[in-house]
Amino acid sequence: MDREIERKGILMGHYCRICSRPRPNEAFSGRGHKIHVCKECASLPQEEREAVEREEEIFGYMCQSHISDKNVARLTVLAGSGNPRIAELAGVVLEVARVRPYKRRRLKVLARERRDLLEKLDRTGLILAHGG
Ligand SMILES: [Zn+2]
Structure with missing residues (x-):
């Protein structure tokens, strides 16, 4: 991802509760957004x-x-x-x-x-x- 977009995305995004990374909005599904779990982490066992x-x-x-x-x-x-x-x-x-x-x-x-x-x-x- 372009750094500038990434930076902006993070500004508008959230921290994932599981990996503790700041993630852009696109990294969350609708439900994931609500519970602050990014898509990657949502697919973990x-x-x-x-x-x-x-x-x-x-x-x-x-x-x-x-x-x-x-x-x-x-x-x-x-x-x-x-x-x-x-x-x-x-x-x-x-x-x-x-x-x-x-x-x-x-x-x-x-x-x-x-x-x-x-x-x-x-x-x-x-x-x-x-x-x-
Ligand atoms: Zn995560």
């Missing part, structure tokens, strides 16, 4: 799409100021996922929720009391969701 969504969900819990009991219940389900990456991520966030459900001072507490967990956050990339 259901499992792959779900895995991306679950991963996003788990990263989302790390961004929250507090991981609630309801979130913990959900994470417990996800920790039993057949997808090893999802199961691992959910397991790590579950542990975090047990040690420090509140985001405030979480990394400090973990650095002092749970180096191992802090390292897991680092290795999985979850620490990025926590932010500063």
Whole structure:
């Protein structure tokens, strides 16, 4: 695609929820537009799409100021996922929720009391969701 058209298209387009790429309007079908999933991603196997969504969900819990009991219940389900990456991520966030459900001072507490967990956050990339 011509760069100029591509740039304009992106300006008018959306970010795809699955691949996180800014995509022009033409990259979405009618239904895809509504749910912000581009055509390419819409043709991925259901499992792959779900895995991306679950991963996003788990990263989302790390961004929250507090991981609630309801979130913990959900994470417990996800920790039993057949997808090893999802199961691992959910397991790590579950542990975090047990040690420090509140985001405030979480990394400090973990650095002092749970180096191992802090390292897991680092290795999985979850620490990025926590932010500063
Ligand atoms: Zn996409």
